[in-house]
Amino acid sequence: MSLLSCGGCKGCSANQKIKTDGKLLNIALVGNPNVGKSVIFNALTGYYVEVSNYPGTTVDTPTADTSFGKLIDTPGIYGIGNHNDEEIIAKNIVLNSDIIVNVVSALSLERDLFLTLQLIDMGFPLIVVLNQYDEAISNGIKINSEILEKHLGVKVITAIATKNQGICQIKDFLINNSQITSGIVSDYLKNFIADENLEKVKRIEIISELESDFDKKEVIYSSRRKKINKIIENILSTKENDFTISGYLGNLLLNPVAGVITAAFVLFALYQVVGVMVAGNIVDFLENKILLKYYFPFITNIINSIIPSGSINQILVGEFGLLTMTFQYILGLLLPLVFSFNLFMAILEDSGYLPRLAALTDRFLTKLGLNGRAIIPLILGFGCITMATITTRILGSQRERTIATAVLGLIIPCSAQLGLIIGLIAIAGGLKAWLIYLITIFTILTIVGTVLNKILPGESTHLFIDLPPMRLPLFKNVINKTLSKTKHFLIEATPLFLLGSLFISILQVSGSLIFIQKALAPLTVNLLHLPPETANVFIMGLIRRDFGAAGLAGMAGLNGGIAVLNHSQIIVSLVVITLFVPCIASVVIMFKERGWKEASLIWIGSWVSAFITGSFLSNVLRIFM
Amino acid sequence: MNTTLNELKKGQSAKIIEFKNPETRLQSARFGIEVGQVIKCIAKLGTVVIQKNQQQIAIGKGLSKEILVKEV
Numbered sequence: 001m002s003l004l005s006c007g008g009c010k011g012c013s014a015n016q017k018i019k020t021d022g023k024l025l026n027i028a029l030v031g032n033p034n035v036g037k038s039v040i041f042n043a044l045t046g047y048y049v050e051v052s053n054y055p056g057t058t059v060d061t062p063t064a065d066t067s068f069g070k071l072i073d074t075p076g077i078y079g080i081g082n083h084n085d086e087e088i089i090a091k092n093i094v095l096n097s098d099i100i101v102n103v104v105s106a107l108s109l110e111r112d113l114f115l116t117l118q119l120i121d122m123g124f125p126l127i128v129v130l131n132q133y134d135e136a137i138s139n140g141i142k143i144n145s146e147i148l149e150k151h152l153g154v155k156v157i158t159a160i161a162t163k164n165q166g167i168c169q170i171k172d173f174l175i176n177n178s179q180i181t182s183g184i185v186s187d188y189l190k191n192f193i194a195d196e197n198l199e200k201v202k203r204i205e206i207i208s209e210l211e212s213d214f215d216k217k218e219v220i221y222s223s224r225r226k227k228i229n230k231i232i233e234n235i236l237s238t239k240e241n242d243f244t245i246s247g248y249l250g251n252l253l254l255n256p257v258a259g260v261i262t263a264a265f266v267l268f269a270l271y272q273v274v275g276v277m278v279a280g281n282i283v284d285f286l287e288n289k290i291l292l293k294y295y296f297p298f299i300t301n302i303i304n305s306i307i308p309s310g311s312i313n314q315i316l317v318g319e320f321g322l323l324t325m326t327f328q329y330i331l332g333l334l335l336p337l338v339f340s341f342n343l344f345m346a347i348l349e350d351s352g353y354l355p356r357l358a359a360l361t362d363r364f365l366t367k368l369g370l371n372g373r374a375i376i377p378l379i380l381g382f383g384c385i386t387m388a389t390i391t392t393r394i395l396g397s398q399r400e401r402t403i404a405t406a407v408l409g410l411i412i413p414c415s416a417q418l419g420l421i422i423g424l425i426a427i428a429g430g431l432k433a434w435l436i437y438l439i440t441i442f443t444i445l446t447i448v449g450t451v452l453n454k455i456l457p458g459e460s461t462h463l464f465i466d467l468p469p470m471r472l473p474l475f476k477n478v479i480n481k482t483l484s485k486t487k488h489f490l491i492e493a494t495p496l497f498l499l500g501s502l503f504i505s506i507l508q509v510s511g512s513l514i515f516i517q518k519a520l521a522p523l524t525v526n527l528l529h530l531p532p533e534t535a536n537v538f539i540m541g542l543i544r545r546d547f548g549a550a551g552l553a554g555m556a557g558l559n560g561g562i563a564v565l566n567h568s569q570i571i572v573s574l575v576v577i578t579l580f581v582p583c584i585a586s587v588v589i590m591f592k593e594r595g596w597k598e599a600s601l602i603w604i605g606s607w608v609s610a611f612i613t614g615s616f617l618s619n620v621l622r623i624f625m
Numbered sequence: 626m627n628t629t630l631n632e633l634k635k636g637q638s639a640k641i642i643e644f645k646n647p648e649t650r651l652q653s654a655r656f657g658i659e660v661g662q663v664i665k666c667i668a669k670l671g672t673v674v675i676q677k678n679q680q681q682i683a684i685g686k687g688l689s690k691e692i693l694v695k696e697v
Binding site for chain 2: 078079083107108110111114139141214217218221222224225228238250251254255256259355358359360362363366371372462463464465466467469
């Protein structure tokens with residue numbers, strides 16, 4: 001097996017464009033999750049664009065015009081069908097492609113060939129890229145790619161994409177595309193398709209139809225599996241390799257004790273990086289040393305010199321101003337938090353840790369009517385509820401999506417809020433305050449999940465996921481992924497923030513805000529035993545919970561002001577602001593994802609749960625503290 | 626003796642006899658696991674993690690009760 005490194009091969013220097021009727025060829029990059037498609041896309045095009053396996057986090061599919069055609073990346077899938085969002089997206093791209101580059105992993109060829117045979121059965125001209133060959137060798141796996149070629153009837157290129165090996169060969173084949181063939185049609189299809197030489201479109205139609213019929217699908221799937229087993233027998237040899245670091249780590253993380261310790265360590269690291277370092281130090285520096293010192297006076301002076309006062313001035317540079325508060329939130333607060341959180345998540349994602357965490361937490365989450373997969377949106381929620389709410393799409397049923405969205409909306413505090421909560425708990429008495437806070441929040445989480453699990457109709461799905469091997473994340477990949485996700489998030493969130501600020505400014509300018517504050521006061525004073533001005537905090541919390549928490553920080557004397565809240569009042573108000581309604585951006589996304597009925601119920605539910613829990617806790621603490 | 630997947634202990638190997646749930650059978654076929662193959666239980670967390678060659682799959686308790694296996 002010779003693996004050529006890139007040394008002046010044709011593909012790298014050639015620049016001619018192959019055209020069919022004046023149009024670039026559509027080339028789709030298709031493969032199972034975690035086989036290295038993104039790295040290959042990057043190596044072939046020079047562009048970085050990421051296709052995440054969490055739908056919603058990437059809206060569009062990356063496309064690049066190259067010298068050999070238009071290359072389109074697709075989400076990782078195990079087969080072409082309608083099983084989930086990713087499959088539907090990938091299917092639509094595949095159906096419009098002229099050539100398919102099917103990436104398979106040498107580590108999991110047995111699994112990956114299923115998709116390969118499906119693509120060959122559909123009659124697509126195809127090349128197979130046998131990637132991650134280095135990992136296979138270190139696991140004692142040897143694959144004879146020449147025999148594989150004979151079985152499939154298509155070109156197989158061995159590659160180690162992370163080391164840029166095999167990339168040139170792929171380019172060469174895409175440029176001299178006359179050598180790309182459609183592969184050998186499987187015998188098992190002959191019972192279903194009479195004419196072997198059907199044209200492509202017709203053929204795809206027939207196969208898709210066959211595979212939407214449950215009984216026929218079973219026959220095809222099982223015959224396809226048998227064929228793969230036979231191929232594997234002929235091409236693959238394994239030498240028992242007792243020990244690999246990746247295998248050892250992967251299994252260690254599945255041990256209940258080691259797994260829990262690791263999870264606690266990861267959460268602690270996340271808390272240190274995002275909660276303390278970024279939310280505390282960096283955000284503080286950006287807001288106080290840069291924005292408040294230089295930007296605010298600058299922009300306020302400009303606006304004041306044009307429009308000295310009045311409603312427009314208030315809307316632009318007032319308390320909730322579009323150019324002041326919105327700007328501060330997006331660049332001073334969100335940007336550093338979202339970036340650092342995404343960086344952390346990219347490392348976890350690329351290392352193969354998250355699926356193992358899902359397996360570890362599956363049992364507990366089952367009690368809440370969820371399964372281990374839900375750990376992904378729940379963890380993302382500690383970064384940003386808005387982003388996490390979109391990610392609930394990965395869950396298998398509507399009821400799981402409802403439960404996860406409710407838990408996110410009601411309970412999980414986002415990273416911005418977490419930073420402030422951590423600071424306030426330090427004031428309220430350290431360890432004791434932490435315990436009271438955590439026990440309360442965890443109890444509510446369990447109650448909400450258990451109750452919804454009982455009352456919602458239908459059944460939740462069970463965990464059934466594939467655990468990719470543990471890998472050391474590639475620095476370049478992690479950075480690129482982080483940047484691309486952060487950019488997507490900013491593009492999505494900015495308009496919502498502008499709308500939210502505009503809304504609250506209008507309330508303020510029209511005098512409605514004061515009215516609402518007065519209407520809320522009895523609730524805070526009588527129910528929660530908090531000073532009347534706490535009502536302001538909840539109004540702020542309507543827009544963003546961390547905005548409310550920031551207000552609380554002032555009342556607790558965190559910024560060096562006069563403390564008007566005692567210790568138990570701080571804990572009560574922290575619990576209330578945590579359970580209180582999610583920020584406007586999240587609410588908008590909740591309405592979009594879950595429909596107005598469910599989203600309104602969650603919104604009202606968070607008012608109810610926040611105030612009932614707060615009132616209960618306040619009475620308990622009055623007795624004991 | 627036939628038993629269900631959730632009854633396997635960590636480290637035990639077993640042959641898959643039957644998937645009672647047809648959806649699981651299809652999904653397993655995609656993952657590369659089917660009736661007649663020998664798998665090994667590598668973790669029991671309520672949730673079962675099985676391994677076949679390099680492939681590891683986590684299966685929730687509810688589903689693992691519906692997969693018949695025979696210890697080998």
